[in-house]
Amino acid sequence: MVFKKKDLLGIRDLENEEIQYILELGESFREVSARYIKKVPTLRGKTVVNLFIEPSTRTRTSFELAAKRLSADVVNISAKNSSLVKGESLKDTAKTIDALGADAVIMRHPSAGATYFFAKNIKASVINAGDGAHEHPTQALLDLYTIKEKFGRIDGLHVGIVGDVTHSRVARSNILALTKMGAKVTLVAPPTLIPVKIEAMGVEVTYNLDEIIGEFDVVYVLRIQLERQTESLFPSIREYANLYGLNLDRLKKAKKDVLIMHPGPINRGIEISSEVADIPQAVITEQVRNGVAIRMAVLYVLLGGAEVEKVANQKR
């Protein structure tokens, strides 16, 4: 496997075999995370910058742990304590971080495509940790890993993504990742939360969860952002929960071994009921755990990555 890319900006840019490779590496890093000493010296001396222009606790922490378990030095920059609030342009931020000698920048930004802009202006590897409604590739990779762990495959599974697809980078990355790996994807949401021409991404769209839930192997529930209500995208949280919330009643119509996923943080009682969030088929915490391993794998391929093939038994 040759991984030549400088950055990981989106699932869109990944070949199938690259996805496969990262998932396989994830397995090795899961093993590292299970050890007594959860740390390997792989990226010793490398500097990883967590640049979070949009607040996030779980993704930032997950990346920080991943980098630290690989022995990299980690610096956190968030919007609050950066000069970005003083009006420094993103281009100057890139130049500054470059000058400081960072090897990788993990970046979250509220604006779609900001990571592309940033990557063009910096020598370091850029990992997209979520840019606007564009992509969140490591989330999709950890979701693939979690699904594969449970079913042993992705190909041929039917995954239902339920919720606000329009504003969701998680949905976009997962649609790309799941369809690339051969899963069937159906989006379930009110039409106001389904972006135009999304069918061209190779998915089906339906508005009625009750009618289709029995066909899903995986129900992927998206977080509903409460402020969307004021944008006339749905009349009320109550009505949304009634139509699309995943509760025990609705779950009775689903397959017995259906897997329930959510990128977190969950709104209990809105898109998913408290009872459902806590049943064993809901693998929300396993997603979090797998996230560290997958992010270690991503850092590894970008910063330590195997490039030149060596004769296997000719170890130096």
Added chain:
Amino acid sequence: MNEMKFKKKKLIMDEAMIKRVLKRIAHEVVEKNKGAEKVVLVGIRSRGIYLAERLTKYIEEIEKISVPVGVLDVSFYRDDVANRIIPHRVSKTEIPFDVSGKNILLVDDVLFTGRTVRAALDAVMDFGRPASIQLAVLVDRGHRELPIRADFVGKNIPTSQKERVWVNLKEEDGVDSVDICEDID
């Protein structure tokens, strides 16, 4: 792996010889450790695994007790990660037993610069505190870059830097043999 790049020069060990050498090492291990009670074997990926499995079998035949065997992938511990010249495939490390207080026998096919063994030592240490770590190799070809030596050596083979030592094992390559090869270009 592209075998076309190399020209085979000389057969060093054949199947029968590899078998004899491994049996001899098994006896030496038992002798040095006064039995095999606290001995665990850890094969270094990839061909070290098969050698470790074969050694385990021979030790079990001698001592009539079961000897645990683990697998180590040292990719994450190599010092050449920064140069991006690490092996193309990373596999899982599997050490399904407690290493603390044990005599660990690291098993690899070829001992060359010593860097792989150095990485393996670090990796094993992360699993606990073994009583001792020993090293068994099928071939020692010299050219050490670190102060490392093997406790058990199948065969010492003087080589030039240009030459390559090619170990084939049935489990992976279909035959048992050790050849010296040379770069064609």
Added chain:
Amino acid sequence: MKKLLIKNGRVIDPANNLDETLDILVEKGKIVVLNKNLNSDGAKIIDAREKIVTPGLIDMHVHLREPGREDEETIESGCKAAAMGGFTSIACMPNTSPVNDNSAVTEMIIEKAKEANLVNVYPVAAITKGLQGKELTEMAELIDSGAAAFTDDGKCVQNSEVMRRALEYSKIFDVSLISHAECSELSQKGHINEGYYSTILGLKGIPSAAEEVSIARDIILAELTNTRVHFTHVSTEGSLRMIKEAKERGLKITCDVTPHHLVLTDEALLEYDTNFKVNPPLRGETDVNALHKGLSEGVIDAIVSDHAPHAVHEKDVEFALAAFGIIGLETTLPLMLTKIVGEGILKLPELIKKLTIAPAKILNTNKGNLSVGNNADVTIFNTKTKVRVDSNKFLSKSRNTPFNGWELNGVIDYLIVGGKMIVEDEKLVNRA
């Protein structure tokens, strides 16, 4: 003033139905004779063999940024860029700072253009004060000062009642109201065309409906008030369908289109390159095909650059923060020659019509023709020379073009404005 004799060029003057090899004699700034084999003692001879000779081209939609953003463009630099692009007349939009909503700004623009002494500049004044969409500007005084038309370009008069009254009031003067059709409620926070690409890029889209709703409204209001409405930078299939129908019913509707909407689609945005960010946004293939059809069927009257200069720091930022706009004065003619005439969508004389007499009529000027006795505004170009677009060589102060590096046909050899040579042998004449 020296006599000029333009010899042996292919003279294309759609206003006078001319397309033949002719000589043109210019004296005292006026066109004196058009005929074959002219001679004139002492005249400076321009050899136009193998070249196209047309009435000076007109770009009726340009942003000159002065007053207010002289770092992006000035009236002088904009006029230079226009000259190098083959335009002898340009109309400049009122969204400057301050807005051109009063005679002082209009007069200042005309004064500065006179000082630059390069090409004719027609200020287009605002429909409403401060482009706020609320109170009408003093149209009579603005026309007196030299305003050629009215528009709230950059914005759109959202209030239908205000637009109705503006149209009605404009009847006193028989001027065109230029409509930048955009329902801001439908377009708000949008960055690119709403479609497959906005979906995969995660950018909020601007639906075709944002333009079409506004076009429908203004057609209805034009009918109600029996006035002239000119739709600028039309970009969708639906817009053209309505405009065609309105024209067929005899309404006084005209429209124009930009080169970028004719040659690019929203697919170009895949890498988030802000040079492709423009309003109205680059649309899909169906729309581009409809625009091509609209050109060849004559539904589209004019072609305009919508030259919109922006400073580097307004484009070299996150996509969502980047300014809308593309500069076009220096690429419009070569793009149209290569991609529209070259691809057989328009014949050369049809293209020239949309760059000369058609915009002249919309602006109520006596330009865009080579009629004897008129001021000698002449553009002479060749369609064969291949040029690689190099934005660093632009005379515009800005560089925000998506066409940098494109290989195009067509170079301006000479530009004559009022009998004066402005461009000679592909270079701006130094008149220091």
